[in-house]
Amino acid sequence: MRVDIGNALDRVATPGVPEDALDRLDDRVADAHARIEEGRANNEHGYESLNLPHTVDTDEIRAAVEPFDDSEYLLNVGIGGSALGAATLSAALDSDVEAYYLDNVDPEWVESIIDDVDLSKTAVNVVSRSGTTAETLSNFLVVREAMESAGVDWTERTWVTTGEAGNLRDLADKHDLPSLKVPDGVPGRFSVLSTVGLAAAALQGHDIDAIVEGAAAAEADLAPSLYESPAYAYGAIAYALDVRGAGINAMMPYEESLETFAEWYAQLWAESLGKDGLGQTPVRALGATDQHSQLQLYRAGPNDKMVTLVRAADREDTPIPETDLEGLSYLGGSSLGELLDAEFEATEASLAAADLPNVRIEIDSVDEYGLGELLYSMEAATVLAGELYDVDTFVQPAVEWGKKAARGLLGGGDFEEADAVAEKTTLTIE
Numbered sequence: 001m002r003v004d005i006g007n008a009l010d011r012v013a014t015p016g017v018p019e020d021a022l023d024r025l026d027d028r029v030a031d032a033h034a035r036i037e038e039g040r041a042n043n044e045h046g047y048e049s050l051n052l053p054h055t056v057d058t059d060e061i062r063a064a065v066e067p068f069d070d071s072e073y074l075l076n077v078g079i080g081g082s083a084l085g086a087a088t089l090s091a092a093l094d095s096d097v098e099a100y101y102l103d104n105v106d107p108e109w110v111e112s113i114i115d116d117v118d119l120s121k122t123a124v125n126v127v128s129r130s131g132t133t134a135e136t137l138s139n140f141l142v143v144r145e146a147m148e149s150a151g152v153d154w155t156e157r158t159w160v161t162t163g164e165a166g167n168l169r170d171l172a173d174k175h176d177l178p179s180l181k182v183p184d185g186v187p188g189r190f191s192v193l194s195t196v197g198l199a200a201a202a203l204q205g206h207d208i209d210a211i212v213e214g215a216a217a218a219e220a221d222l223a224p225s226l227y228e229s230p231a232y233a234y235g236a237i238a239y240a241l242d243v244r245g246a247g248i249n250a251m252m253p254y255e256e257s258l259e260t261f262a263e264w265y266a267q268l269w270a271e272s273l274g275k276d277g278l279g280q281t282p283v284r285a286l287g288a289t290d291q292h293s294q295l296q297l298y299r300a301g302p303n304d305k306m307v308t309l310v311r312a313a314d315r316e317d318t319p320i321p322e323t324d325l326e327g328l329s330y331l332g333g334s335s336l337g338e339l340l341d342a343e344f345e346a347t348e349a350s351l352a353a354a355d356l357p358n359v360r361i362e363i364d365s366v367d368e369y370g371l372g373e374l375l376y377s378m379e380a381a382t383v384l385a386g387e388l389y390d391v392d393t394f395v396q397p398a399v400e401w402g403k404k405a406a407r408g409l410l411g412g413g414d415f416e417e418a419d420a421v422a423e424k425t426t427l428t429i430e
């Protein structure tokens, strides 16, 4: 993986980072790297995620999904970190097994997905690290009932991915369901390279060893200097731009297959770094599509943003047929891939010409290896940024408040947070 931070320097962009400031920041990167290595060596909560290329057992994962290898569909019932990593891999890689991610409880949408699949040919992966998430458990109950109504033995078509204890672990024990364990020290948003992300990929026939190899290559690139480690270069430059005013980071892959990657990244970056009044807001965008919508704001709106452009160096291509339409003749003989690359470079240049910071991330190709490298690198970048911000990267206390309020409203206990709902200030205009 390559990261080009040239367009984030202050001689190109405002906000931008002076080279001497980057050198000073590099001393802090060395300290942060030492802290990260210590956390990894001691298997500390969260830091342990960066050890997954060595600790994940891909044979165990393949064995767990093997009983479901007749499946034509996968229903992954999980939310947040229990969905987005696996969904990123599913979206990026082709498979004959069609995967659906039930990561919301919008009733019409859930019902439409259940209607779309043949439940007798569907494998259900119920994923919840905590085993208590209301959305996931509710969706599972709905899926289970749909299977029963369709005369499908749900216990034959379901496996569970969860922690050591909790409602879901109890359910797995009670019905003797196959189960995979979420490693204790791995928070959901850092779990794509564990059982959580890789089981769905294995069921879909992807080479999960190659994903792990790509991650291991990125791990081998971690070094005590941002100039030697692409992952740290990204984490450090995003941090340095944020503290200079680029409080928004638009993640803009130029690969349709990486659109979900931007969603995964958004959770990783937002939940890990958004605390103590700090953090940079991730925004999801897609090239070239969003050049024709959001780019106007990125280039001509307030200069409070950085744009991260992601692409693969190699991809399968489609030629653009010759045309006798005069105004379009320049396109004939070219290809869609060449057009996409031209758009990528044009956008990069157009942002730089407007003094706006942007960073280029490039992988060789969107395949198992490239994805492993990209996902691991972004996790390492996030952990590094957490050290630089000096926040507790691996917790998400702010999310809990709303969960308690919702639970209180549903009669799931006495939570003072639920009272705030009744006390809402209204000023309704009809």
Ligand SMILES: O=P(O)(O)OC[C@H]1O[C@H](O)[C@H](O)[C@@H](O)[C@@H]1O
Pocket: 079, 080, 081, 082, 127, 128, 129, 130, 131, 132, 133, 136, 188, 189, 271, 396, 399
């Ligand atoms: O895997 P689970 O325990 O069900 O959690 C699913 C998700 O929900 C929570 O609200 C957290 O904020 C996320 O970090 C987590 O990934």
